[in-house]
Amino acid sequence: MLKGIAPCLSLDLLKVLAEMGHGDEIVLADAHFPGHTFNDRVLRADGLGITTLVDGILPIFELDQYAPPLAMMAAVPGDKLDPKVEASYLKVIRKHVPAAKTPERVERFAFYERAKKAFAVVMTGETAKYGNLILKKGVTPV
Numbered sequence: 691m692l693k694g695i696a697p698c699l700s701l702d703l704l705k706v707l708a709e710m711g712h713g714d715e716i717v718l719a720d721a722h723f724p725g726h727t728f729n730d731r732v733l734r735a736d737g738l739g740i741t742t743l744v745d746g747i748l749p750i751f752e753l754d755q756y757a758p759p760l761a762m763m764a765a766v767p768g769d770k771l772d773p774k775v776e777a778s779y780l781k782v783i784r785k786h787v788p789a790a791k792t793p794e795r796v797e798r799f800a801f802y803e804r805a806k807k808a809f810a811v812v813m814t815g816e817t818a819k820y821g822n823l824i825l826k827k828g829v830t831p832v
Contacts, residue, residue, distance in 0.1 A: 697746075698745075700735070710827045717729070717804070718743055720740070729806060734813050748787065749786060757826060760826070763801045763820050764796060
């Protein structure tokens with residue numbers, strides 16, 4: 691057992707987070723996301739919500755300071771976003787990164803393309819519609 695590491699972070703997820711370099715992205719995918727379709731490196735975090743994972747990840751993960759570090763899928767025409775989803779994510783994100791800006795919204799198929807290029811996809815138990823979140827890794831300050 692390691693001290694200071696959130697128990698929601700599996701050994702596989704810790705390894706992936708450590709292997710990522712600056713500018714690499716990780717997708718925290720909702721339970722409906724076709725992660726295995728778009729990426730060969732898929733981790734399972736079934737039963738965990740994205741806010742739980744973000745709260746465990748951000749104490750040990752530096753967000754990019756030079757490019758937008760957060761992205762979420764935009765609603766397809768005719769759908770509506772539930773603003774409570776983004777608000778719940780930002781509440782946890784700003785606990786660790788007080789100056790964090792709102793996530794950029796990415797069109798559905800452009801989001802899929804980013805998932806293909808992402809370092810990894812983490813399939814969660816998140817059931818919120820449009821609940822996917824991309825984190826872009828930055829450089830730890832000296």
